[in-house]
Amino acid sequence: MTLTLHRLSCGYSRTPVLRDVSFSVGAGEFVCLLGPNGSGKTALLKTLVGILEPLDGRIQVGGKDWAAWSARERAAQIAYVPQAHAPLFAFRVLDVVAMGRTARWPLWSGPTESDWKAARGALDLVEMQDFAERRYTELSGGERQMILLARALAQEARFLVLDEPVSSLDFGNQVRVLQTLRRLVSDGFGVIMATHHPEHALRCANRVAVVGNGRLSPAAHPEEVLTPEVLEAIYQVPFLVTQLTGRDGRPFSLCTPHLS
Amino acid sequence: MPHRVEPSKGGLLSAQTALLAIAVAASVCLSLRIGAHPLSWADLGQLWFPVGSATVDRSTVATLVYQIRLPRIVAALSIGAGLSVAGASYQGLFRNSLVSPDILGASSGAAFGAALGIMLSLGIAAVQGLAFASGLSAVLLTYLLSRSVGGGTFTLRLVLTGMVVGSLAMAGVAVIKTLADPYSKLPMITYWLLGSLSAITAADVKVLLPPLLAGMAVLMALRWPLNAMALGEEEARALGVATTRIRLLTLLSATLVTSVSVAIGGVIGWVGLMVPHLVRFWIGPNHRDVLPRSFLLGALFLLWADNLARCLFAGELPIGAVTCACGIPVFLLLLRRASGSWSE
Numbered sequence: 001m002t003l004t005l006h007r008l009s010c011g012y013s014r015t016p017v018l019r020d021v022s023f024s025v026g027a028g029e030f031v032c033l034l035g036p037n038g039s040g041k042t043a044l045l046k047t048l049v050g051i052l053e054p055l056d057g058r059i060q061v062g063g064k065d066w067a068a069w070s071a072r073e074r075a076a077q078i079a080y081v082p083q084a085h086a087p088l089f090a091f092r093v094l095d096v097v098a099m100g101r102t103a104r105w106p107l108w109s110g111p112t113e114s115d116w117k118a119a120r121g122a123l124d125l126v127e128m129q130d131f132a133e134r135r136y137t138e139l140s141g142g143e144r145q146m147i148l149l150a151r152a153l154a155q156e157a158r159f160l161v162l163d164e165p166v167s168s169l170d171f172g173n174q175v176r177v178l179q180t181l182r183r184l185v186s187d188g189f190g191v192i193m194a195t196h197h198p199e200h201a202l203r204c205a206n207r208v209a210v211v212g213n214g215r216l217s218p219a220a221h222p223e224e225v226l227t228p229e230v231l232e233a234i235y236q237v238p239f240l241v242t243q244l245t246g247r248d249g250r251p252f253s254l255c256t257p258h259l260s
Numbered sequence: 261m262p263h264r265v266e267p268s269k270g271g272l273l274s275a276q277t278a279l280l281a282i283a284v285a286a287s288v289c290l291s292l293r294i295g296a297h298p299l300s301w302a303d304l305g306q307l308w309f310p311v312g313s314a315t316v317d318r319s320t321v322a323t324l325v326y327q328i329r330l331p332r333i334v335a336a337l338s339i340g341a342g343l344s345v346a347g348a349s350y351q352g353l354f355r356n357s358l359v360s361p362d363i364l365g366a367s368s369g370a371a372f373g374a375a376l377g378i379m380l381s382l383g384i385a386a387v388q389g390l391a392f393a394s395g396l397s398a399v400l401l402t403y404l405l406s407r408s409v410g411g412g413t414f415t416l417r418l419v420l421t422g423m424v425v426g427s428l429a430m431a432g433v434a435v436i437k438t439l440a441d442p443y444s445k446l447p448m449i450t451y452w453l454l455g456s457l458s459a460i461t462a463a464d465v466k467v468l469l470p471p472l473l474a475g476m477a478v479l480m481a482l483r484w485p486l487n488a489m490a491l492g493e494e495e496a497r498a499l500g501v502a503t504t505r506i507r508l509l510t511l512l513s514a515t516l517v518t519s520v521s522v523a524i525g526g527v528i529g530w531v532g533l534m535v536p537h538l539v540r541f542w543i544g545p546n547h548r549d550v551l552p553r554s555f556l557l558g559a560l561f562l563l564w565a566d567n568l569a570r571c572l573f574a575g576e577l578p579i580g581a582v583t584c585a586c587g588i589p590v591f592l593l594l595l596r597r598a599s600g601s602w603s604e
Contacts, residue, residue, distance in 0.1 A: 077498020103500025
């Protein structure tokens with residue numbers, strides 16, 4: 001199963017912010033999108049999950065054209081993980097996760113026994129089973145992000161689209177979310193994640209694509225893409241990229257903006 | 261420390277719901293007895309199953325019960341339930357727990373129609389019809405305006421244009437009040453604006469019930485997807501929910517329920533705001549449970565508000581004043597107790 005974009009244009013209310021985007025993500029692949037604020041990463045992700053309609057071009061999943069699919073059929077293929085936020089209502093965590101399955105029932109129906117089981121299963125997958133009965137609004141940002149991930153998993157889609165899932169999290173929660181994502185990718189999920197952390201792209205992604213000037217660069221291997229020159233071009237500040245050795249003896253790259 | 265919240269599936273058929281239903285039934289029986297002309301159980305009983313010796317003759321009791329008290333009780337129950345269910349639905353849809361059923365201008369529009377009808381000396385049925393039509397028109401105007409302005413989400417635009425249309429309608433009411441005959445028409449308009457069930461007849465109830473029940477049935481059916489909508493429309497759409505359809509159905513049904521309630525009972529404030537709040541505080545925010553519970557609690561609340569309105573003093577009190585007087589202390593108490601439990 002592959003998610004393919006052909007010459008896609010996307011943006012808000014008919015003004016494209018990104019044009020001519022072509023790339024594909026397969027099952028078991030982790031693709032990161034890097035780009036400055038306002039470059040159109042979010043517009044692209046929202047188009048992928050059906051919040052925005054494509055302005056031009058095509059999206060295909062498994063060779064079938066996206067435009068012919070209903071919102072419900074799309075939700076069965078691609079799940080969206082927004083940045084964690086506090087909703088107004090203090091829903092129970094298990095209810096929030098079960099909402100991931102809403103498109104499976106007719107409008108007038110609700111979760112059945114098997115849906116509650118699937119929701120609990122999704123919580124198990126992100127190791128948050130002890131939070132099922134808590135109120136969502138009482139959780140910390142990191143915990144909420146995990147719950148939103150569980151909600152996407154309860155949706156049982158093959159592809160996960162994440163919009164800066166770790167941006168507001170502390171280091172511990174960042175690592176926990178990324179490790180969970182890596183595990184899901186090795187289980188066969190396809191992941192597309194927008195991020196402001198080049199390092200996360202280096203550690204987790206199979207491929208990285210850079211968004212800028214209304215275009216998306218062809219996705220390539222993170223080590224090839226994330227050079228000081230490219231990073232400087234993205235963020236307009238000088239960058240340092242150094243090689244270090246990890247605890248497991250394997251080398252890895254570290255990149256950081258240079259503060260003069 | 262884990263916070264236990266009642267499981268979702270237990271809501272509708274739980275013991276609490278049953279108790280509340282019993283309380284409603286008991287209140288109906290009590291409400292039949294009390295009033296300007298109190299009846300004993302024996303008086304009341306002779307209509308269906310004679311117990312003991314009645315002191316009032318049967319035909320008087322029959323008139324009192326079937327023509328005066330029962331229609332009024334049914335109206336109080338159904339308007340209370342309707343406004344509460346509509347309020348809870350609007351609050352979920354607009355993701356704002358301070359939204360009340362007149363958010364889109366339904367009540368103000370209906371008030372304008374009724375005031376106009378009274379000024380023009382129309383009959384009671386025509387006043388109700390005009391109130392209903394102008395309530396619906398106000399919401400339609402809100403909807404059309406919100407489509408023509410830019411900026412913000414559709415929901416936000418609806419709330420803002422609803423405010424505009426509501427203000428416009430109230431300005432119209434103010435103009436009518438200055439023009440209306442101060443001895444005959446003005447008191448009627450003022451009384452109507454405060455809400456009253458005193459003039460309810462069996463015929464009113466027959467007009468009221470079908471649209472009210474139909475609207476509530478749709479809202480009840482949509483209560484799980486309403487949870488997804490309460491997360492935000494974008495998220496709901498990404499979850500594969502047919503957001504446009506659900507929004508339209510919810511708006512239509514809640515507006516129908518509100519407009520017909522206001523057309524029959526006048527502007528009765530606070531019910532649609534306070535009852536869903538109380539329910540969420542009690543059992544949590546899952547609309548699957550909140551709507552049925554709001555239905556029962558709203559019916560119970562408005563029935564007793566109306567009992568107070570008709571029994572507290574020799575003359576009738578406007579029910580809107582009673583709901584306000586009862587609602588505000590409860591609401592303040594909730595705000596005190598619940599601060600922080602809705603969101604941050």
